[in-house]
Amino acid sequence: MPKISHKGQEMPESPIRKLVPFAEAAIRKGKKIYQLNIGQPDIKTPEVALNAVKNHNIEVLSYSHSAGFETYREKLANYYKKSSIPVEKEDIIITTGGSEALLFAMGSITDPGDEVIIPEPFYANYNGFAIASGVTIKPIESTIDTNFALPPIAEFEKLITNKTKAILICNPGNPTGYLYTKDEIKQLADLALKHDLFIVSDEVYREFAYEGAQHHSIMSIPELSENAIMVDSVSKRYSMCGARIGCIVSKNKELMATAMKFAQARLSPPSFAQIASEAALDTPQEYFDDVIEQYTFRRNLLVEGLQKIEGVKVAKPRGAFYCIAELPVENTDDFAKWLLESFEDNNETIMVAPAAGFYSTPNTGMNQVRIAYVLKKEDLERSLEILEKALKQYNSQN
Amino acid sequence: MPKISHKGQEMPESPIRKLVPFAEAAIRKGKKIYQLNIGQPDIKTPEVALNAVKNHNIEVLSYSHSAGFETYREKLANYYKKSSIPVEKEDIIITTGGSEALLFAMGSITDPGDEVIIPEPFYANYNGFAIASGVTIKPIESTIDTNFALPPIAEFEKLITNKTKAILICNPGNPTGYLYTKDEIKQLADLALKHDLFIVSDEVYREFAYEGAQHHSIMSIPELSENAIMVDSVSKRYSMCGARIGCIVSKNKELMATAMKFAQARLSPPSFAQIASEAALDTPQEYFDDVIEQYTFRRNLLVEGLQKIEGVKVAKPRGAFYCIAELPVENTDDFAKWLLESFEDNNETIMVAPAAGFYSTPNTGMNQVRIAYVLKKEDLERSLEILEKALKQYNSQN
Numbered sequence: 001m002p003k004i005s006h007k008g009q010e011m012p013e014s015p016i017r018k019l020v021p022f023a024e025a026a027i028r029k030g031k032k033i034y035q036l037n038i039g040q041p042d043i044k045t046p047e048v049a050l051n052a053v054k055n056h057n058i059e060v061l062s063y064s065h066s067a068g069f070e071t072y073r074e075k076l077a078n079y080y081k082k083s084s085i086p087v088e089k090e091d092i093i094i095t096t097g098g099s100e101a102l103l104f105a106m107g108s109i110t111d112p113g114d115e116v117i118i119p120e121p122f123y124a125n126y127n128g129f130a131i132a133s134g135v136t137i138k139p140i141e142s143t144i145d146t147n148f149a150l151p152p153i154a155e156f157e158k159l160i161t162n163k164t165k166a167i168l169i170c171n172p173g174n175p176t177g178y179l180y181t182k183d184e185i186k187q188l189a190d191l192a193l194k195h196d197l198f199i200v201s202d203e204v205y206r207e208f209a210y211e212g213a214q215h216h217s218i219m220s221i222p223e224l225s226e227n228a229i230m231v232d233s234v235s236k237r238y239s240m241c242g243a244r245i246g247c248i249v250s251k252n253k254e255l256m257a258t259a260m261k262f263a264q265a266r267l268s269p270p271s272f273a274q275i276a277s278e279a280a281l282d283t284p285q286e287y288f289d290d291v292i293e294q295y296t297f298r299r300n301l302l303v304e305g306l307q308k309i310e311g312v313k314v315a316k317p318r319g320a321f322y323c324i325a326e327l328p329v330e331n332t333d334d335f336a337k338w339l340l341e342s343f344e345d346n347n348e349t350i351m352v353a354p355a356a357g358f359y360s361t362p363n364t365g366m367n368q369v370r371i372a373y374v375l376k377k378e379d380l381e382r383s384l385e386i387l388e389k390a391l392k393q394y395n396s397q398n
Numbered sequence: 399m400p401k402i403s404h405k406g407q408e409m410p411e412s413p414i415r416k417l418v419p420f421a422e423a424a425i426r427k428g429k430k431i432y433q434l435n436i437g438q439p440d441i442k443t444p445e446v447a448l449n450a451v452k453n454h455n456i457e458v459l460s461y462s463h464s465a466g467f468e469t470y471r472e473k474l475a476n477y478y479k480k481s482s483i484p485v486e487k488e489d490i491i492i493t494t495g496g497s498e499a500l501l502f503a504m505g506s507i508t509d510p511g512d513e514v515i516i517p518e519p520f521y522a523n524y525n526g527f528a529i530a531s532g533v534t535i536k537p538i539e540s541t542i543d544t545n546f547a548l549p550p551i552a553e554f555e556k557l558i559t560n561k562t563k564a565i566l567i568c569n570p571g572n573p574t575g576y577l578y579t580k581d582e583i584k585q586l587a588d589l590a591l592k593h594d595l596f597i598v599s600d601e602v603y604r605e606f607a608y609e610g611a612q613h614h615s616i617m618s619i620p621e622l623s624e625n626a627i628m629v630d631s632v633s634k635r636y637s638m639c640g641a642r643i644g645c646i647v648s649k650n651k652e653l654m655a656t657a658m659k660f661a662q663a664r665l666s667p668p669s670f671a672q673i674a675s676e677a678a679l680d681t682p683q684e685y686f687d688d689v690i691e692q693y694t695f696r697r698n699l700l701v702e703g704l705q706k707i708e709g710v711k712v713a714k715p716r717g718a719f720y721c722i723a724e725l726p727v728e729n730t731d732d733f734a735k736w737l738l739e740s741f742e743d744n745n746e747t748i749m750v751a752p753a754a755g756f757y758s759t760p761n762t763g764m765n766q767v768r769i770a771y772v773l774k775k776e777d778l779e780r781s782l783e784i785l786e787k788a789l790k791q792y793n794s795q796n
Binding site: 001002003004005006007008009011012013014017038040041042043044045049050053054055056058059060061062063064066096097099100103107108109110111112114125128129132134165166192196197198226227239240241242243244252254255258259261262264265266267268269270271272273276 | 399400401402403404405406407409410411412415436438439440441442443447448451452453454456457458459460461462464494495497498501505506507508509510512523526527530532563564590594595596624625637638639640641642650652653656657659660662663664665666667668669670671674
C-alpha cells in the first residue's frame with residue numbers, strides 16, 4: 001500500500017471538529033447539544049445578499065476573473081476606504097474564504113523550513129495551513145491575565161532568525177477576543193520594518209468591536225505598505241460562512257503579482273458566492289447595529305455568567321465573538337468529551353472547544369476552553385447553567 | 399522590502415492567461431477576438447442547477463460539512479455507480495473545484511522534494527499545484543504522431559526513484575483530447591501495484607468521449623483500490639466552471655482521512671455551488687446527448703478544417719474538447735501574441751494557447767497550440783479562416 005506523506009500525517013485534526021463524532025453519537029441518543037464550540041453564528045444573512053443570488057440571471061455559469069469580479073473589488077475598495085483602509089481594487093484578490101487568502105499569503109512569502117511568529121493561542125487552522133505550506137510556527141504565549149494582550153516586543157525579537165518571514169496576528173482575536181490597541185499595532189509595525197518582515201493580519205472580525213472600541217487595521221499604517229498583508233472574509237461580517245468568500249489585500253505589488261499566480265492556478269473564486277458578497281456590501285447599517293447590540297448583550301451575559309461559576313476565570317473579550325475561559329479541571333479535552341458522552345441535565349448538554357488545540361506549545365492551555373457566544377439569550381443562559389452543573393458533577397467524580 | 403518566496407517566484411504564469419493583457423489591449427482598440435484559448439464552454443448550464451439556486455430558502459448561509467453536503471455525496475455516489483465506478487459517499491470529499499482536489503491529493507501523498515510522473519503535454523496548472531506543494535514533476539513526452547497515446551511503460555520505469563510517489567494522468571486529456579484505452583489503464587495499474595505508487599486520475603472530462611468510445615476510470619480496477627485517487631469536477635460536465643465544485647474520490651481510507659484533515663482546515667466547500675451541483679445530477683440525459691452531438695460536430699469541423707490548412711498537423715481527439723495542433727511556425731508564443739497585437743482580418747482575430755506551457759521539458763511543443771472547440775459552428779468556421787490567413791501573413795513577413 002503506498003504511503004501517506006509526512007505532511008499529511010502531521011496535519012492536525014481540527015480541535016473544533018474532532019469532538020464531532022462524540023456529538024453525533026450523543027445526538028443519535030436523543031441528547032440536545034448547545035454548540036458553543038464553533039463560530040457559526042445564528043444571525044440571519046442579510047436579505048440583500050440572499051436575494052441577489054435568488055434573482056441571478058445566469059445562463060452560463062462561467063469562470064470569473066481569477067482575482068474575482070472587478071465590480072466586486074471596486075465596491076470592496078470603497079468599503080475599505082470608509083474603514084480607514086486606503087486600498088484600490090488592484091490591491092485586492094478575492095479568495096475562496098479567508099482560508100485561501102492565508103494559503104496564498106503563506107505560499108507567496110514562505111518556503112519549506114521558513115518560520116512565522118504567531119502569538120498564541122491562535123486560530124487553530126493556522127497550524128494546518130502552516131503544515132500544508134511547510135512552514136514552522138514559532139509561538140509566543142499571551143496570557144489570560146492580560147486578556148491576551150500583545151506579548152512584549154522583546155519576546156518577538158528573541159525568536160527572530162534568518163528564517164523568520166512574517167508575524168501573523170488575528171485582530172480582533174479568535175480565540176481570544178482581544179482587540180489590539182493602536183499602540184500595539186504600531187509596535188508590531190516598527191518591529192516588521194526593523195527586521196524586514198511581513199505582517200499578515202487576519203481581520204475577519206473587524207466589525208465586531210465592543211464598548212465603542214476602535215479597530216486598528218494593519219493597512220492603516222502608511223510606512224508599512226510593503227510589509228502589510230491583510231486577510232479578510234465575508235463569513236462572520238454577514239453571517240455567510242457557507243459562501244466561502246474572502247480576500248487578500250496588500251499594497252505590495254510584487255506580493256500581489258505572486259499571489260495572483262496562485263489565484264490563476266485555481267482559476268477563480270466561486271461565482272454565486274461572489275454575487276452574494278458583492279450585494280452584501282449594500283447591507284444597511286441597522287443590520288450591523290442590531291448585530292453588534294446582540295453580540296454585546298451575549299458577551300456580557302456570557303462573561304458575567306462565567307465569572308459567577310466557582311473556579312472559572314475568563315478573559316473579557318473586546319472583539320470577535322469568542323472568549324477563553326479557564327475551568328477548574330485539569331484537562332478540558334477530557335472534560336469536553338465527557339460532556340458529550342457521559343453528562344446530561346434534563347437530556348441536554350453543551351459542546352465546547354478545548355483550548356489546547358489553539359496553542360502550538362505542547363501542554364499549554366490544557367485547562368482552558370474557547371466559548372463562542374453565537375447563540376441566543378435563552379440558549380446561552382441554559383448553557384451556563386449546564387456548565388455549572390457539569391463542573392460540579394465532573395469534579396465530584398474525578 | 400521583505401522578500402517573496404522562491405516558491406512564489408517559481409510559480410508559473412498560466413499559459414492560458416498570460417496573453418490576456420494583449421487580448422485586453424486588442425479589445426480596447428475595438429478588435430473582435432474568437433477565444434480558442436480557454437476551456438470555457440458556451441453551452442448553457444442545466445436549468446435544473448440554476449433554478450435550484452434561484453429557489454434556495456436559506457436564512458443563515460452556514461458552513462456545510464467539510465466533506466460537503468451528505469445528500470450531495472450520496473447522490474454523487476449513485477451517479478458514479480452508474481458509470482461503473484463503485485464508490486460510496488464515504489469515499490468522496492467535495493472540494494472547491496478539481497483544483498482543490500488536486501491540492502489535497504498532492505498534500506496527502508507528497509512531501510517537498512518528492513516526485514510525480516506525468517505524461518506531457520499536461521494541464522498547465524499541474525505545474526502550479528506541484529510548486530505550491532513542493533513537488534517535482536517528472537515528465538514523459540507523448541507525441542502528436544500517436545495522438546498523444548500513453549508512452550511505453552518502460553519509459554515510466556526509467557523515471558521511478560525512491561522519491562516517486564505517484565503517476566498523474568488526465569483522462570480524457572487536457573490539452574491532448576486523448577482517451578486512454580482499457581489496456582493502457584491496465585498497464586498503468588500494474589505499474590502502480592509493482593512499485594507501490596498512487597495513480598491520480600483527473601477525469602473531469604469523463605462524459606466527453608466521441609465516436610461511441612468508452613471511458614475507463616482508474617476507479618474501475620478493483621486491485622487498485624488502495625492506489626487509485628480520482629479527481630473530478632462539475633465545471634465542464636454541466637458547463638458550470640464558475641461553481642467551483644469538484645471532488646476527490648478514493649477507496650483508500652487512510653488517504654481519505656488525511657485529505658479530510660486538509661478539508662477541515664479550510665472549513666467547507668461553497669454552499670450555493672453545492673446546491674447547484676447536487677441539483678445538476680438530475681440533468682436529463684437529452685442535455686448530454688445534445689452536448690455530445692454539439693461537441694462531436696465541432697470537433698469534426700475543427701479537425702477537418704485544420705487538416706486543410708497547409709503545414710498544419712493535428713492530433714484527432716477522442717475525448718474532452720481540446721486538440722493540439724502543430725503550426726508551420728517556429729514559436730507559437732510569438733505567433734499567438736502577434737495574432738492579438740499585429741494581425742486583424744476585417745478587424746477580427748483569434749486567441750490560441752501556445753502549447754509550450756503544457757510541457758514541463760524546456761523548448762518542447764514550441765510549434766504547437768492548444769485549441770478549445772468550445773465555440774459555435776459559425777465562430778469556429780470563421781476562426782479557421784482567420785488562422786489560415788494569419789499563418790500566410792505571418793510566414794510571409796517573418
